[in-house]
Amino acid sequence: MCGIAGLIHRGKSSGVGSEMTSMLQALKHRGPDSTGFAVYGNANDGEYVMRFKVAEAEDMDGGFDMPTKIAARIAEVEKRLGEHGAVIKSRDEATAYAQRWVIAHNGNTEALARYVEDVEGTEILSMGNALELIKDLGDATVVSDQYNLGSFQGTHSIGHTRMATESDVDIRSAHPYWAFPYNDVSVVHNGQITNYWNMRREMERKGHRFMSSCDSELLAVYTADNLNNGIELEESLERSIREIDGVFTYLVATKDSLGMAKDTMAAKPLVLFESDDMIAMASEEVAIRAILPQEIDTYDPYDEEVRVWRA
Amino acid sequence: MASIDWTPDLAWGDKQEARAKELGMMSEQLSGRSMETFFEPAEDENLTYAFSKDVDFNKRTEIDTADMDTMEVNKNIRALMDEGYGTIVIQNPRGKHSIGVGILNRLNLIIEGSTGYFSTGLIDGPNVRVNGRVGWSCGENMMSGTIVIEKNAGSTFGAAIRGGDLVCKGSVGSRTGIDMKGGTIIVGGDTGALSGFMMQRGRMVVCGNAGKNLGDSMYDGTIYVGGEIKSLGVDAVDAELTELDQAWLKRKLNQYGLLPEQGVAHFRKIVAGKQLWNYDNLEPNEKKLIL
Numbered sequence: 001m002c003g004i005a006g007l008i009h010r011g012k013s014s015g016v017g018s019e020m021t022s023m024l025q026a027l028k029h030r031g032p033d034s035t036g037f038a039v040y041g042n043a044n045d046g047e048y049v050m051r052f053k054v055a056e057a058e059d060m061d062g063g064f065d066m067p068t069k070i071a072a073r074i075a076e077v078e079k080r081l082g083e084h085g086a087v088i089k090s091r092d093e094a095t096a097y098a099q100r101w102v103i104a105h106n107g108n109t110e111a112l113a114r115y116v117e118d119v120e121g122t123e124i125l126s127m128g129n130a131l132e133l134i135k136d137l138g139d140a141t142v143v144s145d146q147y148n149l150g151s152f153q154g155t156h157s158i159g160h161t162r163m164a165t166e167s168d169v170d171i172r173s174a175h176p177y178w179a180f181p182y183n184d185v186s187v188v189h190n191g192q193i194t195n196y197w198n199m200r201r202e203m204e205r206k207g208h209r210f211m212s213s214c215d216s217e218l219l220a221v222y223t224a225d226n227l228n229n230g231i232e233l234e235e236s237l238e239r240s241i242r243e244i245d246g247v248f249t250y251l252v253a254t255k256d257s258l259g260m261a262k263d264t265m266a267a268k269p270l271v272l273f274e275s276d277d278m279i280a281m282a283s284e285e286v287a288i289r290a291i292l293p294q295e296i297d298t299y300d301p302y303d304e305e306v307r308v309w310r311a
Numbered sequence: 312m313a314s315i316d317w318t319p320d321l322a323w324g325d326k327q328e329a330r331a332k333e334l335g336m337m338s339e340q341l342s343g344r345s346m347e348t349f350f351e352p353a354e355d356e357n358l359t360y361a362f363s364k365d366v367d368f369n370k371r372t373e374i375d376t377a378d379m380d381t382m383e384v385n386k387n388i389r390a391l392m393d394e395g396y397g398t399i400v401i402q403n404p405r406g407k408h409s410i411g412v413g414i415l416n417r418l419n420l421i422i423e424g425s426t427g428y429f430s431t432g433l434i435d436g437p438n439v440r441v442n443g444r445v446g447w448s449c450g451e452n453m454m455s456g457t458i459v460i461e462k463n464a465g466s467t468f469g470a471a472i473r474g475g476d477l478v479c480k481g482s483v484g485s486r487t488g489i490d491m492k493g494g495t496i497i498v499g500g501d502t503g504a505l506s507g508f509m510m511q512r513g514r515m516v517v518c519g520n521a522g523k524n525l526g527d528s529m530y531d532g533t534i535y536v537g538g539e540i541k542s543l544g545v546d547a548v549d550a551e552l553t554e555l556d557q558a559w560l561k562r563k564l565n566q567y568g569l570l571p572e573q574g575v576a577h578f579r580k581i582v583a584g585k586q587l588w589n590y591d592n593l594e595p596n597e598k599k600l601i602l
Contacts, residue, residue, distance in 0.1 A: 285406035286405065297444070
């Protein structure tokens with residue numbers, strides 16, 4: 001079933017970390033398996049926030065001598081960043097396996113990302129000037145507390161609570177998906193994509209990488225492919241309705257905007273609230289009410305509807 | 312070994328045939344006939360349940376539901392009806408799901424705010440007013456009574472409704488009145504795709520525009536649309552808007568303050584083309600299953 005939520009403030013920063021946590025906690029009944037956030041803070045040009053994991057949460061109990069392996073993998077990532085001329089500005093550790101590094105780099109981040117992901121067990125969850133992408137097992141408050149998201153200030157955010165139907169319960173199948181290697185772009189999705197394998201093979205022939213067998217990852221790769229070809233976000237969303245089969249409602253966030261698309265059957269829900277200074281959307285109104293308890297006007301977008309808002 | 316005392320009824324097949332005729336399941340009986348039967352107010356034994364509570368509309372109370380979950384809200388409504396309250400106001404519903412479902416009683420229920428999915432579904436009797444918005448599947452399978460929503464509604468508005476008036480003054484989502492089996496759905500604004508899908512009986516009135524595939528595979532019933540129709544579904548056809556239709560529309564829309572300024576003469580009337588009515592083309596063994 002899954003729950004999705006999006007939030008964008010116009011022309012100002014706000015506590016989007018805690019706001020999105022409240023919204024997703026209200027949607028917990030739509031999917032308790034994992035929760036993910038993509039929050040956008042102030043862009044720092046030339047500096048990239050790189051969030052990556054070097055193991056799955058479940059590996060921590062099962063593997064033999066995991067701490068040593070993890071230390072070796074992190075050292076390898078550090079070495080490879082150095083080889084590409086990236087300078088590590090700061091490093092935080094949210095959990096033993098999830099790292100948040102700020103790096104300065106003025107070369108090709110795609111080549112860098114591919115080289116780093118070649119390290120065993122390593123997946124870059126996100127890279128960008130403004131994007132912080134956090135996802136782990138558990139409900140919204142658990143993940144938010146674990147990654148200290150409550151104090152995060154930013155302009156916009158998308159989030160997801162997952163009920164695993166198409167693939168495993170692990171971090172690699174959790175949303176949001178970063179549109180690798182396109183910096184600052186993330187996607188959350190509610191639905192099922194029925195031409196997943198055909199589209200995936202087409203994307204793989206173009207050289208895109210897939211880290212999971214979750215159908216939602218396709219939307220991130222598809223969006224990255226379009227943006228790489230110079231297609232605007234709005235056009236990409238419109239194309240997806242024609243080219244991707246199934247039932248879906250999905251949200252895409254970029255450095256300065258937030259977009260939504262709804263499939264041709266309008267089979268997956270979304271409630272929208274728009275005002276002059278903020279726009280909030282979620283699978284159920286109860287999530288919007290979690291941050292806006294006062295009386296507001298909301299509506300459901302129709303089939304094939306595409307919208308894009310700028311921060 | 313015990314023998315079974317049973318002799319086959321050789322005339323059974325003929326009896327089934329006769330029963331099928333009696334039920335009107337043959338094409339010569341079906342063509343040109345409507346499956347519509349309307350609620351008859353004179354049947355007063357249908358108006359209350361034996362277990363229904365004696366409530367007084369003049370006895371009014373409010374509950375603040377901000378810190379309650381759905382089950383608490385619904386239990387509270389029942390407890391108040393037991394005490395004889397006939398007018399109950401729900402404050403701060405904040406998008407909670409399934410508020411006021413399954414009320415089989417006379418009751419004035421006023422919801423001050425917006426509700427989530429399945430709002431006041433499965434009801435038989437109450438008069439509900441929602442001074443806000445409702446989520447998906449509002450009034451699902453309602454049997455009688457009225458629901459009036461002041462703002463917008465989500466998709467599958469009035470799914471499988473069997474009776475009563477379900478009114479949304481704003482716009483509604485997709486699949487409005489899917490599988491409706493009676494009653495009236497009135498929409499002041501627009502409706503989305505596949506509205507009236509597999510509709511069987513009843514009337515739907517849309518004052519604004521309708522999305523694609525309106526009335527797809529409808530068996531029977533009538534859809535009136537005041538605005539543009541993006542496209543008609545399979546076997547949904549235009550029909551003549553008679554004076555009787557116009558009189559009914561005027562009366563019904565006036566009742567809820569939704570009568571358009573230019574009147575109702577511009578409304579389009581959509582009915583089933585009945586090209587999919589193949590009820591007696593079943594195999595004999597399938598026929599037995601159905602009957």
